[in-house]
Amino acid sequence: MTTIFDKIIRRQIPASIVYEDDLTLAFKDVNPQAPVHLLVIPKEPIPQLAQAEPSHQALLGHLLLVAQRVAAEVGLTNGYRLVINNGQDAGQTVFHLHIHILGGRPLAWPPG
């Protein structure tokens, strides 16, 4: 199923892209929940974490390292939170796997 993130990957709709490599893309969330709110996505359209497979092991690790790199590049030196919403109860709205990077303010715990 095509999602809005496929369209961002294909440059069919605009996004504020902050990082790209062969396997991943990172861009600003259009509805930020913190002063810094970025999304890191694989270019491969895995709908959600629950549908990732052992063959995705390296890609999943790469996504975390991209998140680490992007967080450092945007100056999140005081810390940040990575979030993956998986499925209905977690409030997932876009069914293309993505990691939220949230930072720039103290973040409450537990999340809602």
Ligand code: AMP
């Ligand atoms: P989730 O609820 O985990 O599925 O998160 C989806 C995220 O995608 C939300 O935080 C939305 O604000 C964000 N989003 C939806 N459409 C766009 C878009 N066109 N550009 C950037 N972020 C988007």
